[in-house]
Amino acid sequence: MGSTSPPATAKCSSDWFAHKKKNGRISRCPIWGDIGEKQNAVDFEHSFLRAMRASNIEKKDFILEFQLYLTxxxxxxxWYIAAAAAASDWDAFAAAFWVKFPAPKVQVRMPMEYEWILTELRLDEAKLLEHHPDTNNYMWKCNEQANWKDFTNTIKAVKKQxxxxxxxxQKLLEKTKAEVAAVQKGLWECIPPMPETPSKALGHSLAGMGFADNSRGRYGRDQRGGYAGRGNYRGRGGGPGQRNSTPLTSEKVATLAWNVALLPHHPNTSExxxxxxxxxxxxxGRWGREAVINHEKPVLLKPGMSPVASGECFNCGMRGHQGQFCEAMGDQTLGFREREWRVLCGHNLPHSSGHSAQVNNVLDDDFDTWLSGGLGKGEGSTD
Known part of the structure; x- marks a missing residue:
């Protein structure tokens, strides 16, 4: 290691300070000294004396070193320029420093002040029962108590058992749901895939379309035409589905349509x-957990899903596939309330035409017209 002694001609100069700072012997803590500056003169002097002790500087040289710590x-x-010339030694200089820069007074708080501060931080009972927007489906239970005391007593009354x-x-319910989901997944995997045929793409497109005719779940000709279309979608969506419940009256249908437009359908964003x-x-909180879904209780739709009565799947809420081929599971599926609401709307409201499927090269079947036009013209018996 090299020598740490300063140059003979560098004492009490900038070279001396640089030498001490380079060797880690001085911790500079400059002071400005302006009026209103939040600087503690006591802390400044203590740091200066520690630096002098660490550097083994004699007391007679303190005044010269002092200027190196000033801004x-x-x-x-x-102030230092005049005080250094007038002071005879360090003690006189330090006394003049304390007169110019007195030690700040520390305000001691009384016990009552601490009590007042803590009282301001205390919440009253009205705020303790205040509802917060960030909640879940179960926070509505607190509406059964009128004040904080009753709320805490209700909690204390719950037995550990x-x-x-x-x-x-809850654990058993989650385990059962997982087992049921695994069984359903295995069943769907056993279904053979649709063969690759030229009409496969067209079949997928038709499966996601809704037809607003009076037959509800039938396409092509009506009952007079002789053949039936797709009437059963196994209650899983992918089309209007089969009507299994009593149709609503016109007044109830109007109420249902009004309630559909009442609640907003939010986008699939964080907001x-x-x-x-x-x-x-x-x-x-309004209807309760055991509410029965009907035309008077509109249910919120899951963000990002298809609107009601649009030929959507009643399992996942999306269009473009039949419900019996839906592969959505777990969090991707709809809740039972929303599923019941979609089924109710799909059975009683006209189906929207907001599908994205494009069907080309499809013509009306004019076989009956052609056949009836040829009768009695020498082409066969009219009996």
């Missing part, structure tokens, strides 16, 4: 999902 052009540096049984029930969960919690 150039500052009021403290201007009930909580443990609830946890076990849309946030609004969806907030309105879903409000719906549960």
């Amino acid at each position: 150039h052009g500052s009021p403290a540096n201007d 009930e909580i443990e049984e609830g946890v076990e029930h 849309g999902l946030q609004a969806y969960w907030e309105q879903l919690a409000a719906w549960a």
Whole structure:
């Protein structure tokens, strides 16, 4: 290691300070000294004395070293020029420094002040029961209590055994759902795929289309035409489906159509999902968890899904495939309330034409017209 002693001619100069700083012997803590500056003169002097002790500088040289810790052009540096010339030794210089830069007074708080600060941070009982927008379907339970005391008493009244049984029930429910999903997936995998034929693409396009005729689930000719179309979609969507319930009256259908337009259909974005969960919690608080879905209880649609009565799949809420071939599982499927609402709308409302399928080279079947026009003209018996 090289020598750490300073040059003989560098003492009390910028070279001396640079030498000390280079060897890690001085921790500079400059002071400005202007009025209103939030600087502690006590801390400044303590850091200066520590630096002097670490550098083994004699007390008689403290005044010369002191200027190296002042900001150039500052009021403290201007004061130093006059004070250094007038002071006879370090003690006199330090006394003049304390007169010019007195130690700040530390305000001691009384116990009552601390009590007042803590009181301001305390929430009142009205805010403790305040509803928050970030919630889920189960926070509506707190509406049963009128104040915070009743709410806490209700929580205390819950027995430990009930909580443990609830946890076990939830675990069993999740396990059952997973097993059912696995079985359903295995069943769908057993279904042979549709053969690759020229009409396969056309069949997929037709499966996602809704036809707004009076037969509900039939296409082509009506009952007079003789042949039936697709009437059964196994309750899974992919078309209008088969009407299994009693049709609604015209008044109820009007109410149903009005309720469909009542609730907004949010986009599949972070803002849309946030609004969806907030309105879903409000719906549960209004109708309850055991509500029966009907034309008077509109249900929110999952963000990003197809609108109701659009030939959508009742399992996933999307168009373009039959419900019996839907592969959506788990979180990709619809909730049971939304599924019931979509089935109700699909059975009672006219189907929208907002499909994206394009069908080309399809003509009306004029066989009956051709046949009836040829009768009695020498082409066969009219009996």
